Amino acid sequence: MQQPLAYKMRPKTIDDIVGQEHLVGPGKIIRRMVDAKLLSSMILYGPPGIGKTSIASAIAGSTKYAFRTLNAATDGQKELKVVAEEAKMSGTVVLLLDEIHRLNKTKQDFLLPLLEQGSIILIGATTENPYINISPAIRSRTQIFELKPLNEEDLKKAVARALSDKEVGLGNMNIKLDDNALGLLVSSTNGDLRSILNGLELAAKSTAPDSDGVIHLTLEIIEESVQRKALTADKDGDGHYDVISAFQKSIRGSDANAALHYMGRLLEAGDLVSVVRRLTVCAYEDIGLANPQVCARTVEATQAALSLGLPEARIPLAVAVIDLCLSPKSNSAMTAIDGAMQDIQAGNSGNIPDHLKDSHYSGAKKLNHGVEYKYPHSYPNDWVDQQYLPDKIKKKLYYDPKTTGKYEQALKQQYDKINEARKD
Secondary structure: OOOOHHHHOOOOOHHHOOOOHHHHOOOOHHHHHHHOOOOOOEEEEOOOOOOHHHHHHHHHHHHOOEEEEEEOOOOOHHHHHHHHHHHHHHOOEEEEEEOHHHOOHHHHHHHHHHHHHOOEEEEEEEOOOHHHHOOHHHHOOOEEEEOOOOOHHHHHHHHHHHHHOOOOOOOOOOEEEOHHHHHHHHHOOOOOHHHHHHHHHHHHHOOOOOOOOOEEEOHHHHHHHHOOOOOOOOOOOOHHHHHHHHHHHHHHOOOHHHHHHHHHHHHHOOOHHHHHHHHHHHHHHHHHHHOHHHHHHHHHHHHHHHHHOOOOOHHHHHHHHHHHHOOOOOOHHHHHHHHHHHHHHOOOOOOOOHHHOOOOOOOOHHHOOOOOOOOHHHOHHHOOOOOOOOHHHOOOOOOOOOOOOHHHHHHHHHHHHHHHHOOO
16 A cells, blocks of 8 residues: 555654654653653644644654554544553554544543553644543643644745655655745645645655656645645745735625635635734725624634634634625724824833832832822712823824724724813
8 A cells, every 4th residue: 555655754753753842842741841851741733734744653652652542533442452461462552543532432532541540651643622522521631732834934844855765755866846835835734744745745756757757846736736726926926915915905805705706816825814814904905893792702703713724714713804895994993093102112101200210119209209199989970080191292182083983982982081071
């Protein structure tokens, strides 16, 4: 049976792991556990293809324990008993249990005493949040570690290793991978290293060598192999940023169809992170106080998208895009804070009024700090006229409310009422 490249390239020891430095780097928790030979059961959770199985197999390889893999959804008590018997014979077995969030009570009850005894070191792998989807009985007997998406440097390092490794990689093939093809390869699968390596293998083994015996992997070949189209980009790489710019400007301009189109381009390129970041920026920059509820809904949608990963992430993101596009717009909060910061940067600030200064220390009264402060809750309607800004800018108005949304209309009424009630 021919094994996929991603399977063959799995790390054999903890030193071979790509990324996850916060767990396996020098002095970090999992490396310390391995070095001290004090392994305990754990749950690894994060998006698919970022190294959950790799870390489990590397831990077993570093400790020389027997390593077995089961799936909580498809393997039953019979398979668990086989592992238990092996643990009884050999002393300790590291068991990677994939999809551990789907472990039923019968299998859980069988495993629990084995975990208590330490004969099985359980490494559960899941894409679900273990604090929500895994039973308290399992959680209380395991350490929970979150795996982070691999960054571009990690992914390029893994590709370079696969291209140079002559034992289990593609090092015996004379492969030339173009820079733009490498860029697409590492950005096309939202950090899923398994898909990247398998796409690379497909490209290499399905491409005929040229007259010099070189297998030349171009952008077009990688596009076909990973079934992703590269974003249109000029020689300076500006095309990617043009799409992001067009995406935000379409939302700001209330064109839902254009915004969906540009988001589709970004998602096709696997750039989930840019979409999530841009939607969050749009919500607070372009909608803001005109509709604060849509800001909260956007945050919920982007969190759901990151939890789901592609392709399912497109669904909550589409909801957020349409919601943002068709919402009333206001940039008044952004312009207000920008105005305040411009004054500060220009040195136009001044001294804090004495009655606002901290008075919770001995000697404050002698300095007149906090002495004449009026506590608003002691006055009708919880408001009293007093100066808050420094003398130098005491009449400055940074906030200029808009009336495109009902919420900000209500804010404007209150704002105008307060400003009119001031005596100076």
